[in-house]
Every structure is written in structure tokens, then in C-alpha cells.
Amino acid sequence: MLIHVIADEPAKISKIREMLEPRHTVSASLIDDAPKGVTAASLLVDADLRNVETIASIRLALPKVRGVGQRLFIVDRRARAAVVQAYSLGASSVIPTPLDARSLQQKLAMLYPTIANDTEDAGPPTVVSNAAAALASMFDAVLNGRQLDFAEAQIATSEVIDAVASNGLTTWLDNVRRYHEGTFQHCLLVTGVAVDFALSLGFHAGDVKRLGVAATLHDVGKAAIPLEILDKPGALAHGEMAIMQGHARLGYDALRGVGGVPDEVLDAVRHHHEFLDGTGYPDRLTAPDISDLVRVLTIADIFAALIEVRAYRPPMAREKAYSILQEMAGPKLEKALVTAFRDVALTR
Ligand SMILES: [Fe+2]
Ligand SMILES: [Fe+2]
Known part of the structure; x- marks a missing residue:
């Protein structure tokens, strides 16, 4: 596959070439040396997205590479604003640093599973990119103490509802994980x-939307959790766990002052981490105080x-994930809802 690399330093280009060649054909240019008439299936951008001049140069360079299905941006994981910037420049996917050959190859293999058949990849559906960009902007607002735009969450959620209703849950899961x-x-x-759970239960449109918006926003407090903890592979230490669990309250605090956000x-x-038996957090609620909306959201x-895809472990099969929910049904999760969730988990 032909990959074009745009970077702000020659060393970055050399490093990416080492990782990709000879398996892929790589062409490259520095951002100020914009290529003319290059065609590539995929574009890889590795540059400092905190630099305004660099961003302007990238904006000029991007349209000059033709035929691109995927725009992958390599982004410093410590600079979260860079992720927002990458999406605003048209990234179809973001690869966090530190970059290593294995995760880059894995990413490409996931994005181009049919590469042996020479099939073109058209990139992520617009609705997936739009929803990711909306999340990036909401996380950025919370991280920087700005007020989050609730209308943005509502619009992104409506688009997800339309996509899931028209194309089914499996297509949505596949596209997001890819x-x-x-x-x-x-x-x-x-x-x-x-x-999809709400649609399968026959919720009214207003309730589907309310649950969807709650899901879009449910982890927005994670914007304030250090990335070393948030993205740590494997188990968290006790102190780290306490910080991580703070995200539920932080999300609530960030949204409390935003106009128009319904109380539910x-x-x-x-409360999306509360359990019926009182073993959840942050308020150790028990069944009588846990609403139906929360019960549904917790299962989702x-x-x-x-079933998330992580670089360091294979994704769990939907059947296995559902069997774990079944084990939690009764003491922690509402049994009838877990039973009703079966269709969503396994067949939709
Ligand atoms: Fe959470
Ligand atoms: Fe979550």
C-alpha cells in the first residue's frame, strides 16, 4: 500500500520509513515542502500540533495528496488539545505516541483488513468522525475549564441514533473499533x-435521545484524569483506582452548570458506576435510588x-462479554434488563 508521510522533522520521516518499509511503499515530505500531485491510499501526519504555523502548513499540504482514504495523525498523548486539533484538520483516526512499529502495523492492519485483495478503504463514515470530533471538543472544554457545548452533544447523539437505527449496531461497533x-x-x-438497547426495548424517541445523550457524556469527567492512569494497560494500583473513580463526580461537576442538561x-x-447492592461508586447508592435510565446505561x-479493542489484548467476543453480564445480574445489575439485553449483545 502507498502511504504518504507528512512530518515537521526529517528524523520523524526516517523513523516512520523504518517502521513501514519494505512492507509498504512510503513517500514523504516535510510540511513546508508540500508535495504536488502525489497519490496515496493513506496519509500519515507526524507534527507538533501545538504550533500554530505548523498547523497552517499542514492545512495547506493536506489537499495536495490525492486519493487518500485514511488520514492518520500521530499525536503526543500528553497534549490532549492536539487530538482536538487533529480532528479539526480532518483526521480519520489518531495514533498516540510513543509510536512503535508493532502498534503502527497493527493499526494499518485493522484499517486495511482486506489489503491482500487490494480493496480501497473509503475511511470512517462521516457520522463516526463527527461523533469523535464532538467528543474531542467536549473533552477539551472540560480539560480547560471551559463550559461544554451541550447542543454539540445533542447533535452528535442524534446522528448516532440515526446511524444505529439505519445500519444496525454491529456496523456501528465495527466502524468505531476500527x-x-x-x-x-x-x-x-x-x-x-x-x-440500540433503548430502540430494542421500544423506548419513545425522547427517551432514546435522553439515554443517548447520557451515554455520550457519561465519561466526560475522564478528561480530567491523567492519561498515565486513564490509558494504563492492566490493573490500576489502589491510589490510581481512587483517582480514576473520581471521573463520575468530575463529569457531574462539569455538567452541572451547563444550561439545558436534564436532571436525568x-x-x-x-451514577453510572453504582450497583444495585450498594458496592458501586461514588455515592454507594442501592437499588431504590438507582433510576431505570442509570440501570440501562450501566449495562451498556x-x-x-x-468488547473494546485495545492494542495490548485481543477484543473479547460478544458472547463472552454477555456471559459476564449474566454473572453480575441479580446482585449488581437488574436481572430482567440483562435478559432483555441478550438480543442487543448477541444478534443486533
Ligand atoms: Fe465511567
Ligand atoms: Fe464508561
Whole structure:
């Protein structure tokens, strides 16, 4: 496959060439030396997205590479604003640093599973990119203490509802897992699963929307959690776990002052980790205080977390994930809802 690399330093180009050649054909240019008439299936951008001049140069360079299905941006994981910038420049997917050959190859293999058949990849559906960009902008607002745009969450959610209703949950899950990773992948999966669960239960349109918006926003407090903890592979230490669990309250605090956010949505953001038996957090609620919306969202959240695609482990099969929910049904999750979730988990 032909990949064109745009970078702000020659060393970055050399490093990417080493990782990709000879398996892929690589052409490259520095951002100020914009290529003319290059055609490539995929574009890889590795540059400092905190630099305004660099961003302007990238904006000029991008349209000059033709035929591109995928625009992959390599982004410093410590600079979260860079992720927002990447999406605003038209990234179809973001690869976090530190970059290593194995994860880059894995990403390309995931994006181009049919490469042996020489099939072109048209890139992520617009609705997936739009929803990811909306999440990026909401996370950026929370991280920087700005007020989040609730209308943006509503619009992104409506688009997800339309996509899941028209193309089915499996298509949504496949597209999200193929093009996104980490917290955005998780939030997009939870929203798709929650919306499909609501549709399968015959919820009215207003309730589908309310649940969908709660799912879109449920983990927005993670914007304030350090990335070393958020993206840590494997188990968290005790102190790290306490910080991580703070995200439910932080999300609630970030949304409380935003106009128009319904009380049920605020409640769902704060309480999506509560369990019926009182073993959840942050308020150790028990069954009488846990709303139906929260009960549905919690099931969608756990299921989505189990089927996530992570670089360091294979994704869990939907059947296995559902069997874990069945084990939690009764003491922690509402049994009737877990039974009703079967169709969503396995067949839709
Ligand atoms: Fe959460
Ligand atoms: Fe979550």
C-alpha cells in the first residue's frame, strides 16, 4: 500500500520509513515542502500540533495528496488539545505516541483488513468522525475549564441514533473499533450500545435521545484524569483506582452548570458506576435510588468496555462479554434488563 508521510522533522520521516518499509511503499515530505500531485491510499501526519504555523502548513499540504482514504495523525498523548486539533484538520483516526512499529502495523492492519485483495478503504463514515470530533471538543472544554457545548452533544447523539437505527449496531461497533481507540472509542461504543438497547426495548424517541445523550457524556469527567492512569494497560494500583473513580463526580461537576442538561442526564453521569447492592461508586447508592435510565446505561457501559479493542489484548467476543453480564445480574445489575439485553449483545 502507498502511504504518504507528512512530518515537521526529517528524523520523524526516517523513523516512520523504518517502521513501514519494505512492507509498504512510503513517500514523504516535510510540511513546508508540500508535495504536488502525489497519490496515496493513506496519509500519515507526524507534527507538533501545538504550533500554530505548523498547523497552517499542514492545512495547506493536506489537499495536495490525492486519493487518500485514511488520514492518520500521530499525536503526543500528553497534549490532549492536539487530538482536538487533529480532528479539526480532518483526521480519520489518531495514533498516540510513543509510536512503535508493532502498534503502527497493527493499526494499518485493522484499517486495511482486506489489503491482500487490494480493496480501497473509503475511511470512517462521516457520522463516526463527527461523533469523535464532538467528543474531542467536549473533552477539551472540560480539560480547560471551559463550559461544554451541550447542543454539540445533542447533535452528535442524534446522528448516532440515526446511524444505529439505519445500519444496525454491529456496523456501528465495527466502524468505531476500527477507527478509534481509548476513551473516545469507549464513549462511542457505549452510545451505540445504549441507543440500540433503548430502540430494542421500544423506548419513545425522547427517551432514546435522553439515554443517548447520557451515554455520550457519561465519561466526560475522564478528561480530567491523567492519561498515565486513564490509558494504563492492566490493573490500576489502589491510589490510581481512587483517582480514576473520581471521573463520575468530575463529569457531574462539569455538567452541572451547563444550561439545558436534564436532571436525568446529570444523575446518569454521576451514577453510572453504582450497583444495585450498594458496592458501586461514588455515592454507594442501592437499588431504590438507582433510576431505570442509570440501570440501562450501566449495562451498556460494562458491555462496551468488555468488547473494546485495545492494542495490548485481543477484543473479547460478544458472547463472552454477555456471559459476564449474566454473572453480575441479580446482585449488581437488574436481572430482567440483562435478559432483555441478550438480543442487543448477541444478534443486533
Ligand atoms: Fe465511567
Ligand atoms: Fe464508561
